[in-house]
Amino acid sequence: MLDANVKKQLDTYLQNIVTPIEISVSADRSAKAAELSSLASEIAGLSDKIALNQVERKRTPSMAIAPVGEIPRVSFAGIPMGHEFTSLVLALLQAGGHPSKADPALQEQIRNIQGEFHFETYISLSCQNCPDVVQALNLMAKLNPNITHEMIDGALFQDEVEQRQIMAVPAVYLNGEHFGQGRMSLEEIVAKIDTGAEQRTAAELNERAPYDVLVLGGGPAGAAAAIYAARKGIRTALVAERFGGQVMDTVGIENFISMPYTEGPKLAASLEQHVKEYGVDIITGQRAAQLKRDKLIELELASGATLASKSVILATGARWRELGVPGEAEYRTKGVAYCPHCDGPFFKGKHVAVIGGGNSGIEAAIDLAGIVKHVTVLEFADTLRADEVLVRKARSMANIDIITNAQTTEVLGDGSKVNGLQYTDRVSGELKQLDLAGIFVQIGLVPNTEFLKDSGLEMNRMGEIVIDTRGATSIPGVFAAGDATTVPYKQIVISMGAGATAALGAFDHLIRTSVADEPAEALSMAS
Incomplete structure (x- = not known):
């Protein structure tokens, strides 16, 4: 199942296991069950801290992972290879006591969630969006004994797929009922099951002091803008529904200069790590609702929170354009x-x-x-x-x-x-x-700018934000970059350059003017 190079890398990772774990395999006489048993045996053979046993489970072939002596709460129905191999490795490490890199406050929130939550996620091994959901739910199951999660390869369990009429992945079920579809971040999942979380987060955000630069958007343009702003030593925050933006939905990237090939999720992870190195406040799971400008620029969020800043960089990107014909919405994810x-x-x-x-x-x-x-x-x-x-x-x-x-x-x-x-x-x-x-x-694409329609910001007929060569918009102190703007080519490398340009433009604005002292008449150019 595993070639020599993969085994060598996996052996290195498994050195991080600190407490013994057990892999429980449920297999029958099928070829796929034999493959899964072989995979489990190879993994167990790489570490003396991994035990292997045979069990009978509801779904076969499947494997469950847990610390020795505990009832498994994380399982994989199918063979977790392809994009899900990373999910398997992380599950092994977390069961073995290796700490997660997720935000500590979010982990503590998960530990304190009350109730019984049994998640099932249907995936395809070629889906680049699925691992994020699988890994988020696996971590939740590891942290909270009231939560379980099973990844299900739809290709191996076609009867279930047809019975539940699943035609798009990832498809998540909670306690037997449909819970969500498509990519979801850990923050988004937690917010859906932890009642009151949104209000608590909004209250905390409302108490934050104004920023120097507030970047809206977590894609390449937003990441570049945040890095360039933070490097200037000014107080910077990045707000996004999810980090990575549309890049997370891109499989192969072959035109990113200096990198012959990479994949969207890998690039997004690198961008996030780079942003974190500069102490940027990263605020995810938040959707913009309205932009206002008074003495400071205020960004109202759908959660009810409001963030203030001396300057703002809009890097909200774009999304797939819909057909807009009868039947499209009705049959979305159903064909x-x-x-x-x-x-x-x-x-x-x-x-x-x-x-x-x-x-x-x-x-x-x-x-x-x-x-x-x-x-x-x-x-x-x-x-x-x-x-x-x-x-x-x-x-x-x-x-x-x-x-x-x-x-x-x-x-x-x-x-x-x-x-x-x-x-x-x-x-x-x-x-x-x-x-x-x-x-x-x-x-094609449509810019994510609907929330700006009443802001007075100049946009073209396609909803793209009009910018100048410095990334400045029609409202003083507001800059923009990337696919949401009038930049002619929608490319990752161009978005990054535009994000850097907008950040430098915002910094130049901050050192030359004081937003608080600008006359109200300055807004007239935007109206």
Whole structure:
């Protein structure tokens, strides 16, 4: 199961186990059970602090991990390889007494949660979003004896997937009921089950003294802005719903200068670690609600908290654009998907469509063609917008059809899942229908700027924040960077440079002016 290099690395990690642990394997005569048993045996063979035993569990094949003498609260139904191998390693280390790097106050909050919480998370091993959720819930189960968690590989437990009509991952169930879908941070999960947590956090944030620079957004632009600001020795905070932003949804990154290849979650983790080295106040799990400017700039959060600052850098990024047609919202996660890497495996052997003929759409079609039976690409324009090398690759694949001049008009379903779509031929005007099991939407990005509509900030017709060469917006003291702005190219490396520019612009603003002394008339340029 494990090659020599992986074994060597794993052996190094397992040296951090300080208390004996036990791996309990539930196996039958299947090939997958044999693989899991082999994996467990190899791991146990690397440390004298790991014992191995055979048990019977509800799901087979599966493995549970716990300190010796304790009833397991963390388990894996399936073989935790691929993106989930890190989840397995962390579970082993945490069961063996190695401390988590999560915020100590958050860990203490988890320990004090009252009630019984039995979580199940359905994943696919190719999903780059799933490990964050699995690892968060595993940590919660480790910290609180009233919490259990089981990762379930949907590919191995198809009966359950079909019974629960799961068509997108990660899909989390709590005490048998659907709890959440998609990426969730540890903070977000805790906030959902710890009643009163949001109010306590809001009260604490309201007591904070004003910052010099307040960065809104945790993606590449926000991280770069926070680092550049903090290096100037000024009081800096970064506020975000989650750290990493859209980068967390990116699988392969091959155009980041000096790094031939990396993956989104790895880059996001590096960004977060770098920001932490500069003492930046990182405030996650918070969503912006409104921006106001008086003597100071105030950022109101959806939780009810308000943060004040002498300057603000908006780096809120963008999200996948939706079709906006009937049926899309109704069948989201039930056949309508936005991440082919995450949800593609659920459509193995089926017919799917990709909406969008740009790079992301054609890349999605190529990836899906190796999993599904057939892919139909629908492009609104009369030509594809993707790079020629991608177009040639897609056209060379026998199970990809490309239709241009196609306007998607409706997502069709049977009430529980997608079964087709309707589109209009823009040349003939004819309404046509495709029978499908899944629809992957890849039609570009929309900036996360809705909360700014009443702020007086100048934006273009697409909702992008208008900035100058220094990252300054139409409101004094407010700067912006990254995909939420009018910068022409939405690329990671460009966002980082823009974040640095905005931070330097904000610092220059702070040393040249006092926000408190600026005349109220300065706002007139924004109105």
